[in-house]
Amino acid sequence: MKRASKKPLLRALEPKPIGILGGGQLARMLALKAHELGLKISILSENADDPAAQVAPLWQRGSLSSKQDLGNFLKTCRLATFESEFLDAGLLAALELETKTPILPRPADIGLIQDRLTQKQLLEKHGLPTAKFHKVESADEAWWARMVLGGETSPSRSAKNRSAREPAPVVFKKRRFGYDGYGTFVIRTQKDMEAFVAAELTKKSAHGFIAEEFVPFKREVAVMLARSSNGQTRLLPFVESFQQDSRCLWVKGPLKTNARFTALAAKLGKFINTVGYTGVMGVELFETERGLLVNELAPRVHNSGHYSLDALSEDQFTLHLKCILGQELGEPKLNAKGFAMMNLLGSSTVAPTWRLPTDARLHWYGKNENRPGRKMGHINALGATPEGALAVVQRERRKFEV
Amino acid sequence: MKRASKKPLLRALEPKPIGILGGGQLARMLALKAHELGLKISILSENADDPAAQVAPLWQRGSLSSKQDLGNFLKTCRLATFESEFLDAGLLAALELETKTPILPRPADIGLIQDRLTQKQLLEKHGLPTAKFHKVESADEAWWARMVLGGETSPSRSAKNRSAREPAPVVFKKRRFGYDGYGTFVIRTQKDMEAFVAAELTKKSAHGFIAEEFVPFKREVAVMLARSSNGQTRLLPFVESFQQDSRCLWVKGPLKTNARFTALAAKLGKFINTVGYTGVMGVELFETERGLLVNELAPRVHNSGHYSLDALSEDQFTLHLKCILGQELGEPKLNAKGFAMMNLLGSSTVAPTWRLPTDARLHWYGKNENRPGRKMGHINALGATPEGALAVVQRERRKFEV
Numbered sequence: 173m174k175r176a177s178k179k180p181l182l183r184a185l186e187p188k189p190i191g192i193l194g195g196g197q198l199a200r201m202l203a204l205k206a207h208e209l210g211l212k213i214s215i216l217s218e219n220a221d222d223p224a225a226q227v228a229p230l231w232q233r234g235s236l237s238s239k240q241d242l243g244n245f246l247k248t249c250r251l252a253t254f255e256s257e258f259l260d261a262g263l264l265a266a267l268e269l270e271t272k273t274p275i276l277p278r279p280a281d282i283g284l285i286q287d288r289l290t291q292k293q294l295l296e297k298h299g300l301p302t303a304k305f306h307k308v309e310s311a312d313e314a315w316w317a318r319m320v321l322g323g324e325t326s327p328s329r330s331a332k333n334r335s336a337r338e339p340a341p342v343v344f345k346k347r348r349f350g351y352d353g354y355g356t357f358v359i360r361t362q363k364d365m366e367a368f369v370a371a372e373l374t375k376k377s378a379h380g381f382i383a384e385e386f387v388p389f390k391r392e393v394a395v396m397l398a399r400s401s402n403g404q405t406r407l408l409p410f411v412e413s414f415q416q417d418s419r420c421l422w423v424k425g426p427l428k429t430n431a432r433f434t435a436l437a438a439k440l441g442k443f444i445n446t447v448g449y450t451g452v453m454g455v456e457l458f459e460t461e462r463g464l465l466v467n468e469l470a471p472r473v474h475n476s477g478h479y480s481l482d483a484l485s486e487d488q489f490t491l492h493l494k495c496i497l498g499q500e501l502g503e504p505k506l507n508a509k510g511f512a513m514m515n516l517l518g519s520s521t522v523a524p525t526w527r528l529p530t531d532a533r534l535h536w537y538g539k540n541e542n543r544p545g546r547k548m549g550h551i552n553a554l555g556a557t558p559e560g561a562l563a564v565v566q567r568e569r570r571k572f573e574v
Numbered sequence: 575m576k577r578a579s580k581k582p583l584l585r586a587l588e589p590k591p592i593g594i595l596g597g598g599q600l601a602r603m604l605a606l607k608a609h610e611l612g613l614k615i616s617i618l619s620e621n622a623d624d625p626a627a628q629v630a631p632l633w634q635r636g637s638l639s640s641k642q643d644l645g646n647f648l649k650t651c652r653l654a655t656f657e658s659e660f661l662d663a664g665l666l667a668a669l670e671l672e673t674k675t676p677i678l679p680r681p682a683d684i685g686l687i688q689d690r691l692t693q694k695q696l697l698e699k700h701g702l703p704t705a706k707f708h709k710v711e712s713a714d715e716a717w718w719a720r721m722v723l724g725g726e727t728s729p730s731r732s733a734k735n736r737s738a739r740e741p742a743p744v745v746f747k748k749r750r751f752g753y754d755g756y757g758t759f760v761i762r763t764q765k766d767m768e769a770f771v772a773a774e775l776t777k778k779s780a781h782g783f784i785a786e787e788f789v790p791f792k793r794e795v796a797v798m799l800a801r802s803s804n805g806q807t808r809l810l811p812f813v814e815s816f817q818q819d820s821r822c823l824w825v826k827g828p829l830k831t832n833a834r835f836t837a838l839a840a841k842l843g844k845f846i847n848t849v850g851y852t853g854v855m856g857v858e859l860f861e862t863e864r865g866l867l868v869n870e871l872a873p874r875v876h877n878s879g880h881y882s883l884d885a886l887s888e889d890q891f892t893l894h895l896k897c898i899l900g901q902e903l904g905e906p907k908l909n910a911k912g913f914a915m916m917n918l919l920g921s922s923t924v925a926p927t928w929r930l931p932t933d934a935r936l937h938w939y940g941k942n943e944n945r946p947g948r949k950m951g952h953i954n955a956l957g958a959t960p961e962g963a964l965a966v967v968q969r970e971r972r973k974f975e976v
Contacts, residue, residue, distance in 0.1 A: 181927045184950075185942060200609075207606055207629045209930065210938025210951060227609045229631045485935070485956065494930055502932040507909040507956075525585045528611065528896055530904035533887070536612025540587060548586075549612065554887065554909075 180498045182211070189214040189230055190493070191249030191273070193242070195222030197537035197547065198255035198473050201481070203228045205489035211497075216245040223537045224255075239263055246271040253277070253451065253496055257286040257471050258349055276401065276496040277451040277471045285471045288347045288382045295466050298443040301436070302466045303458070308344065308381040311373040317383035318342045318365060341386035344368060352545075353418020358386065387465060389458035393427065394476035395437075397453045398491045399444045401498040406491065407437050408484065408504055412558075413456065413476045416517075419545055420475050422565065424512040424558040425483075436464050452477070452492040475515070475547070480504070482533045482552040483511035508554035514565035516574045518546035529568040548574050582900045584613070591616040591632055592895070593651030593675070595644070597624030599939035599949065600657035600875050603883070605630045607891035613899075618647040625939045626657075641665055648673040655679070655853065655898050659688040659873050660751055678803065678898040679853040679873045687873045690749045690784050697868050700845040703838070704868045705860070710746065710783040713775040719785035720744045720767060743788035746770060754947075755820020760788065789867060791860035795829065796878035797839075799855045800893045801846045803900040808893065809839050810886065810906055814960070815858065815878045818919075821947055822877045824967065826914040826960040827885075838866050854879070854894040877917070877949070882906070884935045884954040885913035910956035916967035918976045920948035931970040950976050 190206065192199045195217025203224050206213040214230035215222070225231045232248070234241030236259055246252055246267055252275045261283030268275045284290045295302045306317040322339025338361060346355035357372070359365045372381070392415060396408040410433055411425030427433070440455060454474025456467040477488035485505040486494075494501055514532075518524075521542055528534060529551055536549035551568055555561030592608065594601045597619025605626050608615040616632035617624070627633045634650070636643030638661055648654055648669055654677045663685030670677045686692045697704045708719040724741025740763060748757035759774070761767045774783070794817060798810040812835055813827030829835070842857060856876025858869040879890035887907040888896075896903055916934075920926070926944055930936060931953055938951035953970055957963030 181929060183927045184925050184938075184940075184944070204606060204609055207602075207940075208938070209936050210940050212628075226614075226631065227629065229628060229633070231631070485933075490935075497930070499930040500932050505956075523586045525583045527583060528899070528901040530902050531887075533892075534611050536586075536610070538586070538609075538612050542586070554907075 182497065182499075184210065186212050186250065188212075188248065188250035190496075191216060191245055191252035192224065193236055193245075193252060193254035193259065194256050195219070195224040195231075196255055197223050197539075197549075199224035200227055200537060201478075201489050201535065202253070202255065202473065202492065205487065206493055209490065209493060211493060214245075214249060216241065221538075221540050223539055226538045239267070243267050243271060246273040246275075249273050251276065251496060253492070254282075255472060257282050259286070261286060277449055277453075281447065281449050282471055285469050286348060288345050288350070288468075289380070291469055292382060294447075295469075298439070298446065300439055300443060300466045301463060303387045304385045306383045308373075308383045311369045314344065314369055314373055314381070314383065315365070318359065321383055321385040338362060343384045343386050344372070344381045345384065347380050347382060352420075356418065387458050387460055387467075389460050389465075391459050392467070393457040393459050393464065394423065394474070395440070395455050395457070396474060396477040396480070396488050396491075397440055397444050397455055398488075398495055398501065399449050399451070399453075400495040400501050401450045402500065403445070404501045405441050405445055406486075406501050406504060407441060408477060408480060408488065408491075409506070410437075411476060411479065417545065419517060419547075420515055421517070422512060422514045422562060423476050423479055424510070424562045425479065426506065426511075426558070432463050451495045452488050475550075478535065478550050479511045479513040479552055481535060483507050483554060508556070508561070510555040510558040510561040511552065512555070512558060512561035512565045513550055513552050514562075514569050515547055516549040516551065516569070516572055518542040518544055518548050518574050520544065522573075524548060524572060524574040526572040526574075529571055531564050532568040542574065584899065584901075586612065588614050588652065590614075590650065590652035592898075593618060593647055593654035594626065595638055595647075595654060595656035595661065596658050597621070597626040597633075598657055599625050599941075599951075601626035602629055602939060603880075603937065604655070604657065604875065604891050604894065607889065608895055611892065611895060613895060616647075616651060618643065623940075623942050625941055628940045641669070645669050645673060648675040648677075651675050653678065653898060655894070656684075657874060659684050661688070663688060679851055679855075683849065683851050684873055687871050688750060690747050690752070690870075691782070693871055694784060696849075697871075700841070700848060702841055702845060702868050703865060705789045706787045708785045710775075710785045713771045716746065716771055716775055716783070716785065717767070720761060723785055723787040740764060745786045745788050746774070746783045747786065749782050749784060754822075758820065789860050789862055789869075791862050791867075793861050794869070795859040795861050795866065796825065796876070797842070797857050797859070798876060798879040798882070798890050798893075799842055799846050799857055800890075800897055800903065801851050801853070801855075802897040802903050803852045804902065805847070806903045807843050807847055808888075808903050808906060809843060810879060810882060810890065811908070812839075813878060813881065819947065821919060821949075822917055823919065824914060824916045824964060825878050825881055826912070826964045827881065828908065828913075828960070834865050853897045854890050877952075880937065880952050881913045881915040881954055883937060885909050885956060910958070910963070912957040912960040912963040913954065914957070914960060914963035914967045915952055915954050916964075916971050917949055918951040918953065918971070918974055920944040920946055920950050920976050922946060924975075926950055926974065926976040928974040928976075931973055933966050934970040944976065 189212040200223040264279035341360045344357040394413040398406040409426035454470035480487040486502040532551040532553040553564035591614040602625040663681045666681035743762045746759040796815040800808040811828035856872035882889040888904040934953040934955040955966035
């Protein structure tokens with residue numbers, strides 16, 4: 173039975189599974205939603221007790237940086253996706269050609285987004301507002317960028333010749349492999365700057381840095397974008413995302429939007445469509461005096477979208493699977509007027525204990541070791557307002573010794 | 575760390591899993607919710623591609639009627655539950671003692687409920703309204719029961735001596751192993767009766783029958799009851815359950831309740847608490863001119879409660895797991911004013927194909943063979959009214975060739 177390619181059919185007992193590269197919590201939640209939808213899935217990860225491997229009988233041991241492991245895995249899949257953008261995009265592109273197993277989002281999009289410099293250039297190219305930035309590959313360029321971005325009017329490119337007055341703070345970010353504050357350096361003083369340059373820029377950094385103006389924000393905002401390979405796009409509600417020690421602690425929403433949000437939403441929709449991206453994408457934003465600025469893109473399901481598991485008619489994991497399968501997307505509807513998500517972050521190395529929440533829903537990741545700051549699970553609650561829901565997850569959080 | 579037994583703690587990395595006896599769709603949905611909650615679970619079933627085995631890496635091959643298979647399985651579990659009451663309750667009770675692995679709901683409760691005669695007696699004992707019935711173990715008793723329940727004023731116990739006028743219809747039900755209309759015989763005419771007796775009562779039936787008065791109902795109603803081993807009870811919303819060919823086709827709710835529902839709800843809460851039952855229980859009802867009558871109890875999660883996966887803050891599978899773990903139960907809240915569930919019943923032996931629904935959520939069971947009438951999955955939708963939600967699942971149903 174054949175139908176128009178815009179409406180691909182699924183079938184029971186597909187001979188080959190959808191592959192997921194990686195075995196962490198994002199892969200686990202993708203796997204659980206795939207199970208619900210009757211989609212056969214397979215996991216590639218290093219340990220049989222990885223979060224996703226615990227919930228997926230189809231699992232292959234392997235390294236995401238091994239050409240052989242990736243190739244062998246892809247051959248067994250009809251389609252593959254991933255839970256982290258820290259992959260070798262070039263290798264994936266080559267293996268996609270070799271194995272003929274499509275990888276979605278496309279390796280080219282991973283490549284552009286995983287590098288903060290090309291990501292910034294992508295944002296600029298598509299007219300998305302973002303903090304000013306410069307490429308930094310040497311100590312001299314770092315000093316120069318600090319002067320320019322810190323507000324000096326006529327900076328010298330020479331480190332020797334710098335102004336005595338402290339410029340405004342700047343932020344240096346490693347171009348690759350940064351997350352949860354790792355690889356990010358906020359420079360406020362001359363001393364900060366000297367320490368940063370001495371530690372990071374004496375030898376040539378493997379991937380270099382970008383320097384960004386420091387953006388004083390009122391709050392951090394996030395939104396999930398989605399595009400199905402059939403061309404449909406969706407934007408989930410804007411949410412506030414609160415960080416503690418550079419790690420997301422909680423999310424609440426939906427935010428009351430204004431013309432600035434509406435304008436940005438339109439730009440994001442146009443952006444994802446023009447790029448032809450396939451899948452779900454996390455967008456982190458700063459809300460500032462001068463408007464909304466895009467801070468960071470993540471080409472995958474994202475922590476700031478976990479609320480959707482319980483608060484929306486179509487969660488981000490289901491949405492992502494639909495996108496990569498070219499299925500028609502639903503219109504995400506709210507299950508309540510307010511929602512909140514609280515991460516369960518480790519605070520010790522003692523194995524966690526808990527009582528199950530009564531007014532929130534638990535999503536536990538099954539990690540076999542607790543560590544301070546580690547994301548061990550999250551809880552979601554609904555309420556009459558975002559603040560009401562946040563109060564519930566804050567209360568329910570106390571049932572966990574994590 | 576110890577706490578009061580009323581608030582048992584859970585912990586990451588429990589050495590032993592919760593066992594589920596059976597590998598069908600109910601076990602699958604229990605397993606998926608256990609994964610969400612970080613509860614390690616293990617499945618006992620006959621085939622590695624059974625619905626639940628497909629989503630649970632901890633799986634043991636075995637027969638639910640083999641003492642050895644059950645015993646070996648129970649030894650590996652800290653607690654066990656089941657998805658079907660068609661088990662040998664005596665064997666389970668013996669194995670529970672032998673292996674010291676608690677089985678919940680208790681084998682004694684399974685025993686009472688799995689036999690329609692003792693189930694009816696249980697209902698009577700606790701003052702729950704139910705259709706009049708008689709035990710039937712022979713052809714003579716069957717003829718006699720038909721006379722009594724069919725409205726004859728002075729029936730003869732002898733089959734020879736019966737009235738020429740047809741009595742009202744009666745229903746014969748096998749005391750054990752009946753489901754979805756199997757084992758149920760509606761007798762309207764003398765000819766029906768003769769055929770039934772000839773086919774079923776010439777040789778002594780292994781478990782016998784009960785005869786019930788035929789209840790003309792306005793609609794069928796269902797409700798899920800729950801009791802945690804900590805003593806808390808919950809009653810989910812009353813729903814209408816629509817059967818086609820004796821199989822549940824759809825459910826919609828919540829029903830507008832009146833004093834009759836409120837009175838029954840109170841009786842059910844008292845019943846489950848007095849019995850000291852632990853777990854979730856499905857209650858099927860007839861709404862008749864003379865009020866609500868309990869038709870059948872099921873000591874497990876139930877098809878009529880599947881809507882709860884998307885329509886309630888606490889679904890029946892999560893609720894069941896909380897009950898058997900002695901966890902505090904939440905107050906189930908509606909995610910919308912109306913909801914509906916549509917079963918995806920097989921209509922052929924061709925492997926199903928589908929497009930994913932946009933306005934409903936799919937729960938597919940992963941069965942490896944399609945058969946007419948077989949429950950292959952279900953879809954849930956929310957709406958402003960139960961009828962609105964039903965219209966959505968009826969429309970979304972068309973995306974499935976099952």
